[in-house]
Amino acid sequence: MKSIAIIGTGISGLSAAWLLNPYHDVTLFEQQDRIGGHSNTVDAPGLNGPQPVDTGFIVYNECNYPNLVALFEYLGVLTEPSDMSFAVSLDDAKIEYGSRDNNSVFGQRRNLFSPTFWQMIIEIRRFFAAAPL
Secondary structure, three states: OOEEEEEOOOHHHHHHHHHHOOOOEEEEEOOOOOOOOOOOEEEEOOOOOOEEEEOOOOOOOOOOOHHHHHHHHHHOOOOOOOOOOOEEEEOOOOEEEEOOOHHHHOOOHHHHHOHHHHHHHHHHHHHHHHOOO
């Protein structure tokens, strides 16, 4: 049986170890004090006590992750559809933006009259128009 060293315990390292382990003597090496790579869950303060928040892998879709989809299917991991949106609040809520719908884009109604905010909207539209699909 061959000895194989795998550097890193993110999704790639753990998947490689899982696939190779039945046939080889596998040793995992990880720089951090935990395994999982970008996957990470922390407790954030909530109204009813700590709430678990995933801070690592936050975007999953079948189009961009065919190998992960295949692994999930092989392992019998069920997935659920969800909506994807983005929101930000800066400078003590002086500027806020959300991508879900027009109501969230203009969460602060005063931005309807802000030239700076409209310039940001124009730049966002320009970015998406130029970005390859």
